[in-house]
């Protein structure tokens with residue numbers, strides 16, 4: 001200890017005094033929630049009619065679920081800490097020669113939804129890291145099996161030999177070329193030259209992508225020809241052999257100044273229709289094995305194809321945790337948050353997911369560490385082979401994390417082995433996906449894998465520097481945004497209802513606090529039930545003059561007010577104190593309600609149909625293509641409906657029912673109705689109406705292509721009418 005004390009710190013940890021406030025608040029609110037449930041139960045017991053009995057029971061159930069989500073959500077706030085890293089001290093305690101080697105994994109799956117140029121930009125941004133090039137390898141996994149993507153990378157390798165030295169020489173911070181040229185970069189001869197070079201590469205790539213094939217005149221040498229020859233006529237996305245192309249080899253390939261380039265390797269694993277490929281988790285496991293054979297770096301960085309590096313110094317921050325001797329040897333991964341570029345001012349679709357990606361992750365930082373979010377995460381390779389003290393050996397010694405690669409990556413035997421481990425039958429009868437590597441069985445492989453690693457005893461750290469380490473694309477249409485959340489909902493519920501459910505297995509393995517944090521996420525879509533109930537029932541009752549909540553003059557009314565204000569104000573404060581804006585918070589709470597009757601609901605239904613064996617949906621990629629008109633509307637903060645999505649139906653039905661109920665309720669009260677008894681319902685309907693403004697606009701006022709499709713409006717109006725009719729025929733007594 002004495003010897004290390006003299007060294008400057010790499011990392012500090014301080015406890016936050018907010019923890020005390022959080023605990024007190026949680027205790028007070030818990031009492032209020034219990035009182036609410038008691039009140040619900042009391043009403044059910046005292047009800048005199050069947051209708052009021054079933055209504056009270058329904059609300060008891062809804063409040064129980066909301067209370068459950070609220071309670072598990074408090075676990076994130078039980079031990080707040082601040083961590084700070086000092087990357088500037090790194091070279092004082094260690095030398096660059098001692099940096100560990102690093103393998104970067106970039107996944108892409110479809111050249112139409114994920115433009116190869118954007119994948120290339122991500123790769124270039126990490127190839128240009130301030131990190132010894134001979135220790136850096138970038139692996140690209142192409143699940144789209146596309147010659148177009150390979151072509152883009154052939155071009156990127158050539159451009160990289162200019163780009164990397166350019167960044168170094170000029171100390172460029174934006175090392176993603178597209179972001180650099182978008183920024184206010186200094187204009188000089190040199191920057192103009194590199195820009196011309198970039199633009200011409202971009203044009204070549206985009207021409208090839210538009211034409212859909214790599215023609216002979218695009219190929220410049222024999223090695224390239226051999227690579228593209230693998231795309232024989234029978235080669236399709238679903239059925240093709242493995243392609244491993246070493247595009248750059250460190251030590252051999254040099255940039256224009258003669259410095260070594262990092263390794264750049266294109267991998268498209270073998271696919272056939274009969275073997276399950278397990279989507280991204282499957283792709284990552286292939287990369288784990290291929291990279292083990294080729295380079296076997298002890299550190300692995302995983303990135304989605306759109307998540308480019310926004311800071312060349314990021315590895316330094318990561319190393320501050322890794323080299324800090326005061327940190328647990330059980331540190332398994334360092335997670336950077338998902339952050340996005342191009343969000344509009346109000347972030348109308350709440351794609352920032354501030355609560356999930358920033359607030360909660362920061363909360364977990366004082367516990368066993370944040371959950372894994374699929375991208376921007378530095379892993380120790382060892383975590384994929386069993387717990388800290390229970391090593392699980394892979395089938396062949398070449399894949400062991402301590403295996404040392406002695407041959408150059410282009411050696412015949414090495415490449416042959418790489419092809420072998422990328423075979424689609426390779427995993428049969430092995431532990432891959434269950435005990436080794438990324439775990440299978442859910443559409444949220446990231447969440448599930450991180451969870452299982454933490455259950456095995458690995459810990460993690462959350463690193464959220466002021467300058468975002470990575471930036472990605474967020475969906476710019478409502479339909480895309482809702483579909484993404486729907487996929488997550490299905491995936492999370494798959495975990496929630498599996499034998500490794502956090503409520504049972506997780507709580508046992510990690511203890512109650514961490515276990516309940518994971519429970520909160522696994523059951524993330526559950527508010528769909530209370531939200532759907534609250535979106536329709538009080539309103540339909542209101543239209544029929546039936547009072548279902550306490551009167552304003554009743555003391556229980558204070559409880560409702562306290563809970564509503566308490567949770568809302570609290571949430572808003574959390575949001576703003578973490579750096580968000582009021583407007584974004586408002587849109588965030590709106591999206592929560594919208595998701596409740598769309599993504600969460602459809603996701604839950606989809607899980608149910610999956611389990612019943614009726615249908616099984618795959619991994620629907622989120623589109624990263626920008627349509628000019630859509631982008632424009634998005635930038636103006638206008639909601640994009642446009643397509644006839646089934647999810648829009650319950651959404652607009654709820655919007656219509658609430659509007660009618662609100663005005664119907666007001667009219668009723670003016671005609672001498674029971675204001676005292678109906679106030680809460682009128683308030684709920686009014687609150688929904690205020691939130692639904694963009695929907696009314698899209699249904700009636702707008703004429704652009706992003707308006708609500710007329711068919712959806714008609715169906716929803718009919719459904720609203722049907723609900724109203726059904727409700728008014730329900731016997732009240």
Ligand SMILES: O=c1ccn([C@@H]2O[C@H](COP(=O)(O)OP(=O)(O)O[C@H]3O[C@H](CO)[C@@H](O)[C@H](O)[C@H]3O)[C@@H](O)[C@H]2O)c(=O)[nH]1
Pocket residue numbers: 107108109110114141143278279280283303304305306338373374375443444445446484487488491619620621622623
């Ligand atoms: O069969 C597949 C499907 C997807 N991907 C890749 O997975 C990544 C994420 O896909 P995307 O459509 O962008 O989904 P998102 O919802 O934006 O991704 C979030 O959610 C996913 C789990 O649902 C995680 O894998 C991601 O890391 C996380 O960012 C992309 O790079 C894809 O290329 C594959 O490699 N193979």
Ligand SMILES: [Mn+2]
Pocket residue numbers: 304306472473622
């Ligand atoms: Mn994405």
